[in-house]
Amino acid sequence: MGPAMPGAKAEAEAPASPDGGAGVPGPEEPARVGSHSRVRDLLLQLQGLQAERSEAFGLLDQGHQAYLSSGPHYDFPRYRQLVHEVTKAFASISREVLAIQKQLKDTHGRPDLAQHLASLQDQEHQRLELTAALQLARQKAQEEPEAAAPREEVQELRQRIIKTMEVISEIVQDLKYDSEETE
Template sequence: MRRCGSLLQVSTDFSAVIQRFYHLQSERMETYRLFEEGHEAYLRTGPHYDFEHYKQLVHEITQAFSGISREVLQIKERLQQQFDRADLSEHIEKLQSSEKEKLQLTAELQLLRQRAQDQPEDGDCQEQIQQLKHRIIKNREALSEIMQDFKYDSEESG
């Protein structure tokens, strides 16, 4: 009888870890939304940009992403060590790599948008923006696929 209670606890812990992971991903998506809104507000302050305000936003966004990543990596370790779920741990590894790429692409796009606003005669800039947007779409598709695989694999055993 004791064993059954122990298994229930492990199952509940596993479920709680998975739910926390999904919550962190939601936080990450919300942080991207705030980052995008903040950048749009920053662009509206041009041509004499309010860089100090934007710099503070970037600092706060960076801290938020760092905290989320740190906790996601802790979850990755728990899934590997405590629950012996290398498959889920691998999904998180891929996810973290794609999230890092997404952040880099987002930052590049923001810089290009500002350049396009400051130099509207630069036609090359618009082409680069379109290429970056395409790469971001591909990245989002990859993230979605990783999350689907994670969901399928985590429910398979749950």
């Protein structure tokens, strides 16, 4: 699903100092600049993965709307296939985000950025759970149009999803701010 992640092998090699001898690079030498560049590349990759996640949520929502419109004799096999495909996409995205998180922490020495990714993963997981609950509530509200409780549950779940998306947005902003702080 996303581009291949840069390898960590080159990160471990320290280049020679400007005077030709081996040494620790100074703050403006290529190794440091390269490390910032690789962190920036990882964060750009994360941005792409978040866009893929957003697209997957959109497909899930569209598919659920189509499923509801097929009622009262729902086209469950088609919807089940969509859920299966979207679940595979979410799992793949999560694996890639976890790999970026590991690289930020272990290879690039950025546990602060890695922690943002851990929080992001938690919030995205919560968003997915809330989305599944919302879909069930929407179906129940459609099947019981006279009952107020399902409609109220739909509204509550929508609000919780909005709040979760706001938290996700804050995490992404914090990640961007903290990554720029050391450049």
